[in-house]
Amino acid sequence: xxxxxxxxxxxxxxxxxxxxxxxxxxxxxxxxxxxxxxxxxxxxxxxxxxxxxxxxxxxxxxxxxxxxxxxxxxxxxxxxxxxxxxxxxxxxxxxxxxxxxxxxxxxxxxxxxxxxxxxxxxxxxxxxxxxxxxxxxxxxxxxxxxxxxxxxx
Numbered sequence: 607x608x609x610x611x612x613x614x615x616x617x618x619x620x621x622x623x624x625x626x627x628x629x630x631x632x633x634x635x636x637x638x639x640x641x642x643x644x645x646x647x648x649x650x651x652x653x654x655x656x657x658x659x660x661x662x663x664x665x666x667x668x669x670x671x672x673x674x675x676x677x678x679x680x681x682x683x684x685x686x687x688x689x690x691x692x693x694x695x696x697x698x699x700x701x702x703x704x705x706x707x708x709x710x711x712x713x714x715x716x717x718x719x720x721x722x723x724x725x726x727x728x729x730x731x732x733x734x735x736x737x738x739x740x741x742x743x744x745x746x747x748x749x750x751x752x753x754x755x756x757x758x759x
Contacts, residue, residue, distance in 0.1 A: 616756050620688030620696070624648050641678060645685065651722035651732075653685030658715045670710035675736065678718050679704050679747035683732035686720035687751045690730065697730055697751035704747040708738075715739045720747075728753055 615623050615632065626632045628645035637643070640662065647654035657678060665671040680702050687697035710716065720734035729750055736745040 616696075617693055619693050620691035621648065621650070622693075624653060624685050624688060637677070638681075641674065641681075643678065643681060646717065648685070648689060650689055651686055651725070653682055653689060653720045655682045655685065655718045655720075656715065657718070659710060659712050661712060664712060668712075670712055672704075672706055675706055675710055675745050676702065676704045676747075678716075679720075679734060679736060679745055680749060682718035682720035682736075683734050683747060683749040684720070684751060686722050686732045686734070687725075687730040690722060690725050691753065694756055695753055696756050698754050700729075700750050700752045702747060702749040704745055706745045708742060708744045710736075710738075710744050716744065718745075726753075 624645055625648060627634060641657050643655055643657045646656045659670040659674060663670045663674040680699055684697055716736055716738055718734060718736045720732050722730055722732045724731040729752060731750050733748045735743050738744055
């Protein structure tokens with residue numbers, strides 16, 4: 607696929623990276639494939655992801671594992687942070703807090719939206735919500751990302 611000659615895609619800005627993921631020009635990460643995750647919408651400081659959890663994502667009591675929810679929220683908030691970064695810079699999670707407000711039921715399509723609230727030179731703070739197909743809030747998250755330089759070679 608286009609763009610896969612650079613496994614870290616460091617020659618792309620964060621917005622370009624996520625746009626190419628959305629357009630199918632870059633192979634999604636193994637995590638994105640496992641989570642059934644796709645990029646639905648993007649803008650500066652904003653990312654919307656979609657997924658539908660299934661039996662692979664269940665905990666022992668038959669509900670979607672909180673780790674899946676947390677990781678998906680981290681992906682949405684991190685995506686939002688990346689949309690503001692130039693080529694050679696990436697956002698690395700240094701803190702995340704997720705409040706799960708309802709159980710996530712397998713087979714329920716969900717949407718996770720992340721929006722940047724603060725964009726500094728060294729850190730980015732984003733918050734977001736996960737909603738089900740009935741627009742009910744399933745989780746609310748807040749994360750802080752360190753802005754790091756990634757070698758382009």
